[in-house]
Amino acid sequence: MTHARTFYRWHRRLVGAGLGVLLLGGLSLAATGAGMSAPASAVDRFHATLLEVMQNADSLGFPGRQERLSPVIREAFDLPFIVKVVLGRYWRELPQTDRQRIIDTFTRLTIATYAARFDGFSGEAFELVGEKPMKKGRMRVRTRLVRPGDEAVQLDYVLQEEAGRWSIVNVVANGVSDLSLKRADYGSIMKKQGFDLLVEKLEAQVAALGKGGG
Amino acid sequence: MYFVHRLVPVLALVLLTGLISACATTPVDEDAAVPDPYEDLNRSFYAFNNALDRAIIAPAADVYVTVTPAPVRTGVGNFFDNLGYPTVFINAFLQGKFEQAFEDLGRFLFNSTFGLGGLIDFSSGVGLERHDEDFGQTLAVWGFDPGIYHDLPLIGPKTSSEAVAIPADMVTDVLFYASSSVAFPLGLLRLVNKRANLDSAIKLRDETALDPYVFQREAYLQHRAYLIHDGDPPRDDLLAMQPSE
Numbered sequence: 215m216t217h218a219r220t221f222y223r224w225h226r227r228l229v230g231a232g233l234g235v236l237l238l239g240g241l242s243l244a245a246t247g248a249g250m251s252a253p254a255s256a257v258d259r260f261h262a263t264l265l266e267v268m269q270n271a272d273s274l275g276f277p278g279r280q281e282r283l284s285p286v287i288r289e290a291f292d293l294p295f296i297v298k299v300v301l302g303r304y305w306r307e308l309p310q311t312d313r314q315r316i317i318d319t320f321t322r323l324t325i326a327t328y329a330a331r332f333d334g335f336s337g338e339a340f341e342l343v344g345e346k347p348m349k350k351g352r353m354r355v356r357t358r359l360v361r362p363g364d365e366a367v368q369l370d371y372v373l374q375e376e377a378g379r380w381s382i383v384n385v386v387a388n389g390v391s392d393l394s395l396k397r398a399d400y401g402s403i404m405k406k407q408g409f410d411l412l413v414e415k416l417e418a419q420v421a422a423l424g425k426g427g428g
Numbered sequence: 429m430y431f432v433h434r435l436v437p438v439l440a441l442v443l444l445t446g447l448i449s450a451c452a453t454t455p456v457d458e459d460a461a462v463p464d465p466y467e468d469l470n471r472s473f474y475a476f477n478n479a480l481d482r483a484i485i486a487p488a489a490d491v492y493v494t495v496t497p498a499p500v501r502t503g504v505g506n507f508f509d510n511l512g513y514p515t516v517f518i519n520a521f522l523q524g525k526f527e528q529a530f531e532d533l534g535r536f537l538f539n540s541t542f543g544l545g546g547l548i549d550f551s552s553g554v555g556l557e558r559h560d561e562d563f564g565q566t567l568a569v570w571g572f573d574p575g576i577y578h579d580l581p582l583i584g585p586k587t588s589s590e591a592v593a594i595p596a597d598m599v600t601d602v603l604f605y606a607s608s609s610v611a612f613p614l615g616l617l618r619l620v621n622k623r624a625n626l627d628s629a630i631k632l633r634d635e636t637a638l639d640p641y642v643f644q645r646e647a648y649l650q651h652r653a654y655l656i657h658d659g660d661p662p663r664d665d666l667l668a669m670q671p672s673e
Contacts, residue, residue: 388651388654390654415638
C-alpha cells in the first residue's frame with residue numbers, strides 16, 4: 215500500500231475524530247492553529263524550535279543550543295515516563311532517590327544529545343505526513359525530515375495526553391524505536407553491571423557531549 | 429560455468445550457519461528485548477568484525493572518501509545499487525507486489541540505459557523511487573522467519589532467513605556473473621563505498637550505545653521489520669506492554 219493511500223485513510227479517520235471532538239466541546243481544536251490536531255501541533259512546535267536552533271547553531275554554540283533547547287525538551291517530552299519504560303522491570307525495585315537521579319541524568323543527556331546533533335543548517339525541513347491513533351489514547355504523528363541531497367528520514371512520534379497536554383514518549387526513526395533501543399541497551403547494563411554503573415556511563419556520555427560541542 | 433567456484437564459499441557459509449544452529453546455545457535471556465540464543469557466539473563474531481573494520485576496512489573507506497569527490501561517490505553508489513537491483517524486482521514479484529515490481533523493473537532499465545550503466549539515478553527523477561527487497565524479506569513474507577539473530581564473521585548482522593537467503597541474493601546480483609578480474613576489484617570498491625556510507629551510522633552506534641552489540645542487534649532487527657513491512661510494521665506496542673501506571 216502506498217503511503218499516499220494510507221495517509222488519506224488516516225485523514226478520513228482524523229476528520230471523524232475531529233468532528234467527535236467538536237461535539238464534545240472542541241476546546242482542543244480552538245487551541246490549535248491552522249487546523250492541526252493537538253498532538254501534531256506539539257510536534258510542529260518542537261520541530262520549529264529545532265529548526266531555529268539549527269539555523270542559529272554557530273552563533274549559539276553548544277552551550278547556547280543547550281540553554282535554548284532545555285525548557286523546550288523538558289516540556290515536549292515526558293522524560294520521567296520514558297525513563298520508567300526504558301528501565302522496565304528494574305524501575306519497580308529502585309528507591310525514589312535513585313529514580314530521581316536517573317531521570318535527572320537522562321534529561322540532561324537528552325538535551326545535550328539534541329544540542330550536539332542539531333549543530334548546523336543546510337536546508338532541512340520537517341513535513342507532517344499524517345496521524346494514527348494508538349492504544350490507550352496515544353497518538354502516532356508521522357513526519358519526514360527532508361534533507362537536500364540526501365534521503366528523507368521517516369520520523370514518527372508517539373505522544374500521550376495528560377491534563378490536556380500532549381507530550382512525546384517515543385521517537386521512531388526509519389522504523390527504529392528509540393525507546394526499544396534504549397530499553398535493550400540500558401537493560402543490558404542494568405543486568406550485567408547494575409544501576410550505579412549505568413548512571414556513571416550516562417554521566418560520562420553527557421560529559422563527552424559537552425567536551426565535543428562547539 | 430566459471431562462476432560456480434564462487435558458490436563454494438557461499439555454500440560453506442550456509443553450512444556454517446546451519447552448524448551454528450545445531451550447536452549448543454546460550455541459555456535464553458528472558459529479560460532480553462529480543463530472543464538471542466546465539467548471543468555468546470554473536471558477540472565474539474561482533475568483536476572480530478569490529479577489529480577487522482578498525483584495522484582495515486574503516487581506514488580504506490577514509491582514504492576512499494578523501495580521494496573521491498562526493499559526486500563521484502554518489503555515482504559509484506548509484507552504479508552498485510543498480511547492479512544489485514534485479515534482486516529487488518525479482519523479490520518484489522515473488523512477494524506478489526506486482527505494481528511495485530514493474531516499477532522496479534522500469535527503474536532498473538531506465539537507470540541502466542538513460543542512467544549510463546547505472547551511474548546516474550535517472551529513475552528517481554521520473555518518479556520511480558528506490559525500493560529495498562531481498563530474498564530474506566521474501567522468505568519472511570512467505571512466513572519462514574524464526575527471527576533468530578546472527579552476527580556473522582565478515583558479513584555482519586543477519587536474521588536466520590537472510591542467512592539462508594544469501595546464495596539466492598548472490599545469484600540475482602549482476603556482479604556475480606562477471607569474470608573474476610572484473611568482479612574482484614569492483615567488489616572491493618563496493619565494500620569500501622558501502623562502508624563509507626555506513627560511517628555515520630557506525631559512529632552513532634559507538635557514541636550513543638552503552639552496549640554496542642545490543643544496540644546494533646536491536647536497531648538491525650527493527651530495521652528488518654521496517655523493510656519487510658515496507659515502512660508500516662504492525663507495531664507490538666512497547667508502551668502498551670507496560671504495567672498500569
